[in-house]
Amino acid sequence: MTQLTLYNTRTRTKEVFTPLDPTNVRAYLCGPTVYDRAHIGNARNVMIFDVLIRLLRRLYPRVTYVRNITDIDDKINARAKERGLPIEQVTEGPIRWYHEDMAALYALPPDIEPRATEHLGEIIEIIQRLIANGHAYVADGHVLFSVPSDPDYGKFSGRTPDELIAGARVDVAPYKRDAGDFVLWKPSTPDLPGWDSPWGRGRPGWHIECSAMSWKHLGADFDIHGGGDDLIFPHHENEIAQSCCAFPGSHFARTWVHNRMLLVNGEKMSKSLGNFLFLHDVLDKAPGEAVRLMLMRAHYRSTLDFSDAGLAEARKELDRFYRALERHPGVAAAQQTPDCVLEPLLDDLNTPGALAGMHGLADAALAGDANAAAALRAAGQVMGLLNVTPEEWFAGEIPAEVNALAAQRVAARKRKDFAESDRLREAISALGYAVEDGPGGTYKLRKS
């Protein structure tokens, strides 16, 4: 019996995953706030969830994968104001880029990609429910969630309300009854985007849109909710509070999967440090699969240092996998995911372990085992790797100039003019390609 175990942030333990409805597993991932390019941290988050979805689809007949787009946000408003544009025009580019960048990493598209701007009705309905059952109040044009009204508040992130107040470093707005209360709805001035509501023209707070979109598309109870671990508090704590209080008796997401943050060349990536690494820039320098593999080289719950050296190693690992496939041209993927890859993945998404399994298969394939090559392809499918042919991986576009030099080199080797041969190899190398000699004067070119 193949059983998936996942570390559940809610219980802080590894648990056997049991779907609420085995005929339809429902998962929600906090998607991007679209005011800028996606960065490499966004990519890690999507990659780990992508492998999870691929794995679930091998275990269950149907998986509904929802990943939202947050297109209402004060940063978006700020950009719109700067440029004198409506928010739709500010978010349009980032949404398109996000799709392009994630596609370059071979990320599966979500089944449903809801947007906050399309869910004002659900947002307002949840707020009304919260007011009606005493978990929210109107003050000074705002609607606030009343933290003291929810006895479970803080349990998820492991905090007590006292701690929250003690640790609060922000000024507490005077209209708040309790320092920990957070905004569900806030008024918009005429120069800001706003929507009509029972509380006047305004806009939703940060956390409410995820409660609304997951409810609409997955129901009040669903299986898995994912995100970066920096969202545990306050975002996910607040989502849980809103949703559970709005829908008494419901439990919101059963299993919470959070990935650790990543470092860039040893430093935390943050706005204040100004070292945000955009996916777009990384993809200019390295193939999408290399970036993807790089992000899988560490377990999702440990810190990953995204470095140039690591990216170079990821590329070499893929070279090895593709060489193994190259030895068995046209071999189709095996039906079953090989155990040496499946088992580590079932154990809380141990992607480094799965990669080790793939190296074992590559060894066997290189030694001539066609079944191992077929298994390697199947492993690639669940990992989202090995999406192209070996020829495409190695060759890419070989410039005519490089081909010409290589042809000259064959001639030089034929007449045993090795000095000229070596000179030509260096010339090819200077253009960014490596030449490998095969038997009988044959050769292969690849990007170096």
Added chain:
RNA sequence: GGUCCGGUGGCAGAGUGGUGAUGCAGCGGACUGCAAAUCCGCGAAUGUGGGUUCGAUUCCCGCCCGGACCUCCA
């Protein structure tokens, strides 16, 4: 200050109460005009001090070091 996580070979990075995966790099050999790739082989690690145990890298405690969250951030 509060809460939480981690310290494994040169680097990256898993697992495990009983002689420590995997990759990259390095070294020796085969192959090659020389290389590259491939194959064969090699060296190399569990922060520190205690405790539990027949036995701990794995469990517990102290210490040292590093990191995260508590504030917008995946």
